Amino acid sequence: MARITIVEDDVLMREELVDILQKAGYEVMAIADFHNIVSQMVTLAPDLVLLDINLPEQSGFEICKSLKAKAIGPILMLTSRDKLQDELHGLHLGADDYLTKPCNRDRLLARIQNLLRRFEGQPGLIDGGSFSLDPNTFTLYKGSQSLLLSTNEGKILKALVENRSEIVSKSTLSKCLWGTDQYIDENALQVNLTRLRKTLSQLNLENKIETIRGQGYRLKG
Amino acid sequence: MARITIVEDDVLMREELVDILQKAGYEVMAIADFHNIVSQMVTLAPDLVLLDINLPEQSGFEICKSLKAKAIGPILMLTSRDKLQDELHGLHLGADDYLTKPCNRDRLLARIQNLLRRFEGQPGLIDGGSFSLDPNTFTLYKGSQSLLLSTNEGKILKALVENRSEIVSKSTLSKCLWGTDQYIDENALQVNLTRLRKTLSQLNLENKIETIRGQGYRLKG
DNA sequence: AAGAACACTTACAAACGGTGTAAGGAAAGA
DNA sequence: TCTTTCCTTACACCGTTTGTAAGTGTTCTT
Structure with missing residues (x-):
């Protein structure tokens, strides 16, 4: 089961969260020492981080940023209800939800x-050079545009992107x-x-998709 | 930050909008393929839709209607012709501004x-007692299980959940x-x-759905 | 230049899911 | 029991995705 760090x-909130998540079958770790959160996180290597915005030592935002820099898995930000601005800020800094x-x-x-699910196995978005692909939902992003591919289109493009510039x-x-x-x-393909x-x-x-006669296809870029 | 789909x-207009909104800190997605707008929208699940009335394939009005049917969040209609009729028509079909x-x-x-702000209060997930419903995507959650409802199923269940324990x-x-x-x-319903x-x-x-003979239905729980 | 191998396009049909229609069966109330 | 109301099932239609088939275009080799 997935490992989640809180x-x-x-304290009350934390215990409640721990309880809920454990009952749901997750392996839960709650951080008690708020000094070296990021380095602790690297050690724990959780599959998901539940991060409160309001923390004593450091702001949740900064931590969020550092965690993202360390390429640690998805971050779910917790915020008190009335602070929409904070939420916006949080997502901007890289929180995933x-x-x-x-x-x-x-x-x-x-x-x-x-x-x-979004982060399972692979990154949420894989880089195709001039575009990005969400390999789970087969959503194609380019700049501010996006587009939902069909199953087959997605599977092919995923394979190509994962082997970018290779045949x-x-x-x-x-x-x-x-x-x-x-x-x-051959034909169906x-x-x-x-x-x-x-x-x-x-x-x-x-x-973007180049044909290599007799060998296959290659994604340019 | 809030997610806005354009x-x-x-093209010029679009890029300008994208620019303005991005600079304002919003997460902006512009739709390029005008064929499956509604289904794309469901995937994108934006917090707000910026919708032009004059579109190549489909009229903005129809899309507006479909989007509202899918219970996707607030729609802000854009119209170049400053005709009151159109605007009224748009609002009538469910555009929110x-x-x-x-x-x-x-x-x-x-x-x-x-x-x-107006729509912020509306939760992303509404409580149905022993389950929860995402009123935007019509996804049904129960414990760790989830299930995607069809459009009609979702609309009915949403109405029932929003009036839980009432007829x-x-x-x-x-x-x-x-x-x-x-x-x-009667029969189709x-x-x-x-x-x-x-x-x-x-x-x-x-x-879970109780029949009140001669009056209607009620969600238990 | 001509033929062959390979790549591409287009039109068609099957399969699938969501939906409304129609008809008949079941249950509740008088 | 009889009538009203509710429920179920089967069917047909539509749109999307996919595979099939046939024909066209391109590239390589001789």
Whole structure:
């Protein structure tokens, strides 16, 4: 089960959170010493951080920033209800979601599950050069635009992005699409590629997928 | 920070909006593909939608209606023709505010802030007793399980949850589903209720929807 | 330059999910 | 029992995604 670290100075709140999360089956660690939070975090290497904004020593914001710099997993910010500005600030600094206190149990668990799913295994967004791809939802981002790919389009693009600037063979793509590299339906793959290219061009990303005759495809950039 | 999605086909206008909003600290997403706007919207789950009336594929009005049907948050309509009729029409279809183009920067930001404040109170997740419902995505949460409802299922359940333990009349539900309480297709409503009940039972939530003969339905719990 | 191998496009149909319609069965109340 | 109200099931329609099939375009080799 996932490991969650709680950073919250209010004891009652903390215990309640610990209780909820443990009952939900998570491995919970609550930080008691607020001096070297970031380095503690690196040691603990949690799958998710529950971070209160109002902390004695350091502001939650700074910690958030440092944690993000250390590339530690998703951060769920906790804030008292009435401070919208803080919340905005928090997300801007890299928190991945926020929640107002006091928080509904289901809501908390739902957000956590959501975040964990988003961050499971891989980064939430993988870099395609001139665009980004959310490999879980198959959402394509370019600048401020975004676009939802179909399943097949997403699988192909994901494979290409993960091997950016390298040649991806047809059998590899076939495996991504249908789970087998044994038999390749060349044509079906081809059609799906055409469709992906057409979709990409909607974000002015034409010519990003290069054909290497006889070998496969490569994502430029 | 709040997430805003822009639906605007005029590139210059769009970029200007994006620029203004980003500088104001919002997380901005602009839609480029005008084919599946509504489904994209569901994915993006923005806190506010900036919607142009004049769009290539579909009229902004229709989209507005669909978006409202999906229970996606506040819609700020943009119109270049400063025709009162259109604006009224837009508001009638569910837009929460409107603005004429070209729009003054401060005015735009003020309206947005206003709308966000108005809708801020509405929780991202509403409590149904033994479960929770995200009224935007129509995702149903129970413990650690979750389940995506269809549009109609979501609308009905939302109406019931928002009036938990109270009787919700058929005409109210009809309004939620089709926007009118004038004519009620009793049977269509009935079928949708059956389907919702069946879906709920997948999360062991059978018998949650109670029938009050001759009056309507009530969510137990 | 011509043929072959490879890559691409387009149109079509099957499959799927969500929805409304229609018809008949079940339950509640008089 | 009879009538009203509610429920269930089967069917058809629509839109999206996907695979199939057929034909066109391109590149390489001789």
